[in-house]
Amino acid sequence: MKGQFKIWFLVLLIAVFMAGCGCGGGEETPAPTPTLLSITVSPSNPDIVLGSTQQFTATGTFSDNTTQDITTSVTWSSSDVSIATISNAPGSQGLATSLASGSTLITATSGNISASTTLTIKAELVSIEVTPTYPVVTFGATIQFTATGTFSDKTTQDITTSVTWSSSDTSIATISNAAGSQGVATTDHERGISIIKATLGDISGSATLVDP
Numbered sequence: 001m002k003g004q005f006k007i008w009f010l011v012l013l014i015a016v017f018m019a020g021c022g023c024g025g026g027e028e029t030p031a032p033t034p035t036l037l038s039i040t041v042s043p044s045n046p047d048i049v050l051g052s053t054q055q056f057t058a059t060g061t062f063s064d065n066t067t068q069d070i071t072t073s074v075t076w077s078s079s080d081v082s083i084a085t086i087s088n089a090p091g092s093q094g095l096a097t098s099l100a101s102g103s104t105l106i107t108a109t110s111g112n113i114s115a116s117t118t119l120t121i122k123a124e125l126v127s128i129e130v131t132p133t134y135p136v137v138t139f140g141a142t143i144q145f146t147a148t149g150t151f152s153d154k155t156t157q158d159i160t161t162s163v164t165w166s167s168s169d170t171s172i173a174t175i176s177n178a179a180g181s182q183g184v185a186t187t188d189h190e191r192g193i194s195i196i197k198a199t200l201g202d203i204s205g206s207a208t209l210v211d212p
Helices: 002-021
Strands: 036-042 047-049 053-055 057-062 067-069 075-078 084-086 095-098 102-110 113-122 125-131 142-144 146-151 156-158 164-167 173-175 184-187 192-200 203-211
Touching: 036 102, 036 113, 057 102, 075 084, 084 102, 095 113, 125 192, 146 192, 164 173, 173 192, 184 203
Parallel strands: 047 113, 125 203
Antiparallel strands: 036 057, 053 095, 057 067, 075 102, 084 095, 102 113, 125 146, 142 184, 146 156, 164 192, 173 184, 192 203
């Protein structure tokens, strides 16, 4: 009996000890918080027209293989704030605003993790000027027309090879869109007036050709 009593006494002591130290189960140790491994910025390398905005999104990939939208948690920056700025203000995080034509690097940073993409701002074509504006061309002769584009950033550019050329009366004059001869008009067998037009998108300009 004494031997059995000792055994039960030892069992009781062990049970009390286990309960006291929490060794018998209790609460499990909480899992470690997932850490950020990488960031993806989207859209990738967008082009926008000067004067418009672009919303960027940052997606984080974590150590537990999950992904999460962290657009409002990262710090946004633009490498050239004269071309575009990007907001960190609540409610507009990741919204880039274009200021000038060119390219700037947009970066999202969280701690020592960052990712970037290139934002390109393209000036918008505002108008087209066709020159010469009122040429007089004799029968059978040719003349070279030039198209000059004016853009929203106040710059101008020769866009003769980019526009689509047309003649309002091809019996008086035809005009070429073939590579190497874009904008070259040739007077035909009829005399009179033909409107020469250069068009790019929904913008166009014109000149008046006269075959006396």
